[in-house]
Amino acid sequence: MTRNLVVVTAGLSQPSSTRLLADQIAGAVAAEVTARGEALDIQVIELRELAVDLATMMATAGMPTSRLNEAREQVSAADGMIVVTPVFAASYSGVFKMFFDALDPDALNGMPVIIAATAGTPRHSMVLDHALRPLLTHLRAVVMPTGVFAATEDFGGGADGQQLSARIGRAADELAGPLVTDGGGSVGGFTPNSADTKRRDSGVHVPARVTPFAKLLDGHSG
Amino acid sequence: MQFGLFSVGDVTTDPTNGRTPTEAERVQSMVAIAKKAEEVGLDVFASGEHHNPPFVPSSPTTMLGYIAAQTENLTLSTSTTLITTNDPVKIAEDFAMLQHLAGGRVDLMMGRGNTGPVYPWFGKDIRKGIPLAVENYHLLRRLWREKVVDWEGEFRTPLHGYTSTPAPLDGVPPFVWHGSIRSPEIAEQAAFYGDGFFHNHIFWNKEHTQGMVKLYRQRFEHYGHGAADQAIVGLGGQIFMADTEKEAVRRFRPYFDNAPVYGHGPSLESFTRDTPLTVGTPEQVIERTLGFADYVGDYQRQLFLVDHAGLPLEQVLEQIEILGKEVVPVLRREFEARRPEHVPSDPPTHSSLLAQGPDSPHLKVINATAGLEQAEDAEVSA
Numbered sequence A: 001m002t003r004n005l006v007v008v009t010a011g012l013s014q015p016s017s018t019r020l021l022a023d024q025i026a027g028a029v030a031a032e033v034t035a036r037g038e039a040l041d042i043q044v045i046e047l048r049e050l051a052v053d054l055a056t057m058m059a060t061a062g063m064p065t066s067r068l069n070e071a072r073e074q075v076s077a078a079d080g081m082i083v084v085t086p087v088f089a090a091s092y093s094g095v096f097k098m099f100f101d102a103l104d105p106d107a108l109n110g111m112p113v114i115i116a117a118t119a120g121t122p123r124h125s126m127v128l129d130h131a132l133r134p135l136l137t138h139l140r141a142v143v144m145p146t147g148v149f150a151a152t153e154d155f156g157g158g159a160d161g162q163q164l165s166a167r168i169g170r171a172a173d174e175l176a177g178p179l180v181t182d183g184g185g186s187v188g189g190f191t192p193n194s195a196d197t198k199r200r201d202s203g204v205h206v207p208a209r210v211t212p213f214a215k216l217l218d219g220h221s222g
Numbered sequence B: 001m002q003f004g005l006f007s008v009g010d011v012t013t014d015p016t017n018g019r020t021p022t023e024a025e026r027v028q029s030m031v032a033i034a035k036k037a038e039e040v041g042l043d044v045f046a047s048g049e050h051h052n053p054p055f056v057p058s059s060p061t062t063m064l065g066y067i068a069a070q071t072e073n074l075t076l077s078t079s080t081t082l083i084t085t086n087d088p089v090k091i092a093e094d095f096a097m098l099q100h101l102a103g104g105r106v107d108l109m110m111g112r113g114n115t116g117p118v119y120p121w122f123g124k125d126i127r128k129g130i131p132l133a134v135e136n137y138h139l140l141r142r143l144w145r146e147k148v149v150d151w152e153g154e155f156r157t158p159l160h161g162y163t164s165t166p167a168p169l170d171g172v173p174p175f176v177w178h179g180s181i182r183s184p185e186i187a188e189q190a191a192f193y194g195d196g197f198f199h200n201h202i203f204w205n206k207e208h209t210q211g212m213v214k215l216y217r218q219r220f221e222h223y224g225h226g227a228a229d230q231a232i233v234g235l236g237g238q239i240f241m242a243d244t245e246k247e248a249v250r251r252f253r254p255y256f257d258n259a260p261v262y263g264h265g266p267s268l269e270s271f272t273r274d275t276p277l278t279v280g281t282p283e284q285v286i287e288r289t290l291g292f293a294d295y296v297g298d299y300q301r302q303l304f305l306v307d308h309a310g311l312p313l314e315q316v317l318e319q320i321e322i323l324g325k326e327v328v329p330v331l332r333r334e335f336e337a338r339r340p341e342h343v344p345s346d347p348p349t350h351s352s353l354l355a356q357g358p359d360s361p362h363l364k365v366i367n368a369t370a371g372l373e374q375a376e377d378a379e380v381s382a
Helices: A017-035 A047-058 A066-076 A094-101 A127-138 A158-185 A213-217 B023-039 B060-068 B088-101 B126-145 B184-193 B206-222 B245-257 B268-274 B282-296 B313-338 B350-355
Strands: A003-009 A040-046 A080-088 A112-119 A148-151 B002-007 B044-047 B075-078 B107-111 B149-151 B159-162 B175-179 B196-199 B233-241 B278-280 B301-305
Touching: A003 A017, A003 A066, A003 A158, A017 A040, A017 A080, A017 A112, A017 A148, A017 A158, A040 A047, A040 A066, A047 A066, A047 A094, A080 A094, A080 A127, A080 A158, A112 A127, A112 A158, A127 A148, A148 A158, A213 B126, A213 B184, B002 B023, B002 B075, B002 B313, B023 B044, B023 B060, B023 B313, B044 B060, B044 B301, B060 B075, B060 B088, B088 B126, B107 B196, B126 B149, B126 B184, B175 B184, B184 B196, B184 B206, B196 B206, B196 B301, B206 B233, B206 B282, B233 B245, B233 B282, B233 B313, B245 B268, B245 B278, B268 B278, B278 B282, B282 B313
Parallel strands: A003 A040, A003 A080, A080 A112, A112 A148, B002 B044, B002 B301, B044 B075, B075 B107, B107 B175, B175 B196, B196 B233, B233 B278, B233 B301
Antiparallel strands: B149 B159
């Protein structure tokens, strides 16, 4: 069965080192999944292309554009994700955060995710654990233990470059596990082994399941 | 089919001249708008309810009672009445009183509001929005249908031996709509009781409105109130008209660009494409509005928003004039032409409910445990 990986990348320039890192991680995940005998379909969402749609949604009390709805559906239907942002002012970029602000609170339930970031200097490396990890955890995604941080110098040779490749490999190995064993937890919209976990919901459509009104009224007199 | 206006009652600066109406002027302009609606043959005027600036209508039944005294045919309604933070006992009393004063020309729309702090200001918990809407409305229904009510719930002081006065006019409670943009529980609530469902429509794309109405229709049929296409549906709409589209856009654009909610955001052109907003000729408004029935089905009430974003009263009255004289007569004819025989044209009114007699399902208290035993989560076909 082909697994479905969505890569969300918030680089703004063209070409972008953020996209470069995203592609390297995606390639490593593809290799790990293939090595486990499964195929991987990779879709990339460039948040720069959605920046105006995101601003429009924020300026209309939350009405998403159709392009944004496509991305929201794509994300919630994924078996796993890679999310990559440049570091802006000591955190993820504004556009990166706006995208997650635009998702339904149940959009990422149980989603296995690799978090990654780029910056001009390694001094920002804690952004992964101080900014990205709490954001994704809040959205009930399952964040892989290994985050991938790449400062500009990590794209060069020597020990720095080798360590980046090693980190990418380790993160890819961690994500390939849940991707292959349970399709990332999105089978039928349920996360496995947990009837109490809420279904993933992109919020794009009116829910197909309703709670019967008698249940909502349960316990009332008369 | 009923056509009318719904007003948010915002006090907004006119961006073309910097003038801000006083609250006194805005209150009087809402009254003038309602009277104009009656004059040009519209059927409904609905007031919003807000408890914070820049809105004036905090006390809709007071205003609607005043309008009732100066009109003959207009149905007075709300858009919406806060079922979450108002005391259901006071809603029962206020609207029964209004019914008597207005000779039955009253219905109302339940809603949960859009301002978070209203919950704590009125001593309620916003996280309980849906449970408040469920419990309070169930009590409200009983207060209008049982002579003496004994009741205990989670959110309100218990009642024992309580009789709401005055009783509804002729013993017939007002028809109730439930308004919600995105909560399926509210569509389900409307369907359970066989009440009307209203979708605001104007701040969302049509696919979303279509999905919510479809959910309500399917569940209305499930609960045995009639076929899905007989469910009682209302929609909002937003228009600005002139002799030519170009002129309408030229005049409306400064108001659009500075409007509360969506001003300084999307362009007028993209908002017109993505939502029901129509800025153009009366013919364009007619064509667009008739198209609503293509995606929600034949429906019973269409309310337009015409008096917001700082538009001066004279322009609003001019819009209502065009609406009443040129647009609505055609809409009435065309909507009736396409409506199947078995689909009701109007929502229930006081006289139609009274005519159903003492055995009318409208007068029945629907027990809270009705259908509980087979209440498994239900799949609605997509």
